[in-house]
Amino acid sequence: METNETKNLNRLKELTALYFTTLKPAEDNSQKQIAQxxxxxxxxxxxxxxxxxxxxxxxxxxxxxxxxxxxxxxxxxxxxxxxxxxxxxxxxxxxxxxxxxxxxx
Structure with missing residues (x-):
């Protein structure tokens, strides 16, 4: 049985994938992000x-x-x-x- 914290973490990961769309990671594997x-x-x-x-x-x-x-x-x-x-x-x-x-x- 998943703990509440694990469920919350998994839900946050799902939401991050769905909603963090404005910035894209730079292709040079640096810490930079790109906004188009x-x-x-x-x-x-x-x-x-x-x-x-x-x-x-x-x-x-x-x-x-x-x-x-x-x-x-x-x-x-x-x-x-x-x-x-x-x-x-x-x-x-x-x-x-x-x-x-x-x-x-």
């Missing part, structure tokens, strides 16, 4: 990177008037937010909820 950002093509990747840089510049300068009003220089906040949302570890957060329930049992 999915983009349509190099152009979208370039737009994302430049928008992130522009957003950082604005945050550092605290002055919106220094950024040109041209459409090509505007920040695509939607793309930045979509990217952040795509790498947000929601599955892992769900796992933490389950782990909390197991601990409280």
């Amino acid at each position: 950002i999915k983009v349509l093509n190099y152009f979208e990747l370039g737009c994302l990177i430049t928008d992130l840089l522009k957003l950082c510049i604005l945050a550092l300068e605290h002055d919106m008037h220094n950024v040109e009003k041209k459409r090509s220089d505007s920040i695509n906040v939607g793309l930045v937010l979509e990217t952040v949302l795509s790498i947000f570890p929601l599955d892992e957060m769900e796992f933490l909820g389950f782990a909390g329930e197991i601990v409280r049992e």
